[in-house]
Amino acid sequence: MxxxxxxxxxxxxxxxxxxxxxxxxxxxxxxxxxxxxxxxxxxxNVNLISLEQTVNEHLADFAVNVKDFGAVGDGINNDQPAIQAAIDYAHANKKNVYIPNGKYRLEDTIKRKGNVSLYGKSMTETELIFANVSGGVIIDTVNESLHGVTIQDVKLSKENNVAGNVIGILGGSTLELYNSAIGTFRNIQIVGLTHGISGNGVPDGVGIFDCLFENIVISSCFIGLRLHGSGNVVIHPRIVLCDTGVTLEYLNGESFAGVKFVNGVFVQNGYDIGITNVNGIRPSSFNGTWFEQAEHGIINIPYENTKIMSLSFNDCMLNVNSELELMNFYNALGVIKIDNCTIFQTNNSSTNIVNPASKDCRLKVANTIKILNNGDRSFLNYYIGDEWKQLDLVNGWVHVNENSLTKYFKTDDNIVHLQIAMKDGTPNGDTVIGTLPIGYRPKQSIRFTVLDVTNGVLRHLYITNTGNIGIQSIPSIQDLTGVWVGYVTFKADL
Missing domain, CATH: 1.10.287 (Helix Hairpins)
Structure with missing residues (x-):
């Protein structure tokens, strides 16, 4: 049993x-x-009240709550004074600031101070709404240290009646402070502002540099990310319906690194990328990024002789529907690389990948497929490099003949090759024979020798960092004219 x-x-x-x-x-x-x-x-047997008190005690050790300083979060009251009071208190007491869910109407700027971090509940539940009709900045972090600072889980927007320019987050610092680096911007949604996040707070200083931007969602802004700084890493950005998705600019030596974008999405912007200063950018890259139907093209470089050390697109999707070039590098000096990408064109056109007039820009395309809407496809592997350029000679010097010219070109690693083949000019010391253009000049003056084949002697030439090529004065060598030939290479200063 x-x-x-x-x-x-x-x-x-x-x-x-x-x-x-x-x-x-x-x-x-x-x-x-x-x-x-x-x-x-x-x-x-669980005492929920006791549990909540315990959680709040731990939170209080880490951050202050803006509602304890009078913030309401109803979208009606002006919560700027309360939030600023919370930041001031946190700064004085070495704490951070927590902004719980709610709509916080701001009639003035929030000034972040010191090493105070700002935390919302989420990018959809904590919203800071700018309400000053004249415009301004929502979160100002200019000249305040970003070292170890985090701004995350907030939404930034403005009221419809605000006519002035509004910047979501403004950063940067003077060269003396040099402290606008090593911060984190995470889970931030920005809607309808002039600039989403801008590092141009101190135009003659340094921008936001060496920072992490993660899961930044920006829509309907004039410029989404205005990264006036180098060394930034941008992970999972989503930038849509902006005049320009992101602008890259190198200011004053923020970092030797460039900007790296990883797994981003750019959709229906005017331009996806703008390189908006002649100083250009450090080596930068877009990796695993989707570019979808930009109105004017993926890249805009408006200023002549913009210095691009290197810009690469790896494992990207380039989807276009316009007759314009995908990338207009007409004004660029530098190297562009497109590798392992897919180019999809919805209008079956033969849109150029790069503006063919970009003679000073080297373009490498490798392992890339181009697909038209009708199914036609082609595999792209080619290189558009620099061509020999004839140097304009002065002071009586002329080229030896049409097959023996004084000319120069630059390789994709910025090495300038200069061939000397000239005759009949003024051989006196310190005489300039010609000038190399910007992008083909050495960082420091260099000297080299050429052979005077008529008189059988070596002649000494120099190239300055302003591009002047001149004859070195050496009294022991007679100033005799003749046919001079030679060859020199050097690294260009970008």
Whole structure:
């Protein structure tokens, strides 16, 4: 006869009942009931009020709550004074600031101070709404240290009646402070502002540099990200319906690194990328990024002789529907690389990848496929490099003949090759024979020798960092004219 266990009265089957499914199911039901009773018993003993107090005590050790300083978060009251008071208190007491869910109307700028971090509940639940009709900045962090600082889980917007320019987050610092680096911007949504995040707070200083931007969602702004700084890493950006998605600009030596974008999405912007200063950018890259139907093209470089050390697109999707060039590098000096990308054109046109007039820009395309809407496809592997350029000679010097010219070109690693083949000019010391253009000049003056084949002697030439090529004055060598030939290479200063 079957027996039962002491505690839960589980059936102990007799040998002949060992394979009885009914006995097994009965035991499972008893176990399930016992476990549920145990769970309910534990839950009934939890003091929720005490638990909430404990959580709040730990939170208070880490951050102050803006509602403790009078913030309402109803979208009606002006919460700027309360939030600023919370920041001031946090700065004085080495704490951070927590902004719980709500709509916080701001009639003035929030000034972040020192190493105070700002935390919302989420980018959809904590919204800071700028309400000053003249415009301004929502979060000003200019000249305040970003070292170890985090701004995250907030939405930034403005009221419809605000006519002036509004910047979501403004950063940067003077060269003396040099402290607008090593911060984190995470889970931020920005809608309808002039600039979403801008590092141009101190135009003659440094921008936001060496920072992490993660999961930044920006829509309907004039400029989404205005990264006036180098060394930034941008992960999972989503930038849509902006005049320009992101502008890159190198200011005053913020970092030797460039900007790296990873797994981003750019959709229906005017331009996705703008390189908006002749100082250009450090080596930068877009990796695993989707570019979708920019109105004017993926890249805009409006100023002549913009210095681009290197800009690469790796594992990207370039989706266009216009007749314009995908990338207009007409004014660029530098190297562009497109590797392992897919180019999809919805209008079956033969849109150029790069403006063909960009003679001073080297373009490498490798392992890339171009697909038209009708299914036609082609594989792209080619290089558009620099061509020999004839140097304009002065002071009586002329080229030897049409096959022997004084000319120059630059390789994709910025090495300038200069060939000298000239005759009949003024050979006196310190005479300039010609000038190299910007982008083909050495960082420091260099000297080199050429052969005077007519007189059988070596002549000494120099190139300055302003591009002047001149004759080195050496009294021991007679100033005799003749045919001079030579060749020199050097690294260009970008």
């Amino acid at each position: 079957a027996s039962e266990t002491t505690n839960y009265k589980l059936v102990k089957p007799d040998p002949e009942e060992f394979y009885d499914v009914g006995v097994q199911n009965s035991n499972l039901d008893k176990i399930d009931t016992a476990l549920k009773e145990l769970e309910d018993s534990k839950a009934s």
